[in-house]
Amino acid sequence: MLTEKPALAPLLREAQPSRQTAPERATRLLLQILSLERQGNQHELVERRKALRDLHAGLYAAYMKTR
Incomplete structure (x- = not known):
């Protein structure tokens, strides 16, 4: 989602950390x-x-495809 719509980054940046899983x-x-x-x-x-x-x-x- 972030690679296609980087404008969402400020919203996600505010999310609280959870369990420090690899995806997070x-x-x-x-x-x-x-x-x-x-x-x-x-x-x-x-x-x-x-x-x-x-x-x-x-x-x-996926990220590099957008660069």
């Missing part, structure tokens, strides 16, 4: 990535993209 961590990581894209922080962006790829390859692939 991947979603929070994607929120960070979307923010870093707007900031132009390439070093952090590369690191977070690698972390997302390592955590959830499918979500990483």
Whole structure:
């Protein structure tokens, strides 16, 4: 959802953490990535993209399709 509609990021960013499951961590990581894209922080962006790829390859692939 975030890869297709990044404007939803502010709403999801306000959600409270739950159990720190892999899907939740991947979603929070994607929120960070979307923010870093707007900031132009390439070093952090590369690191977070690698972390997302390592955590959830499918979500990483869906995200990269939109880039």
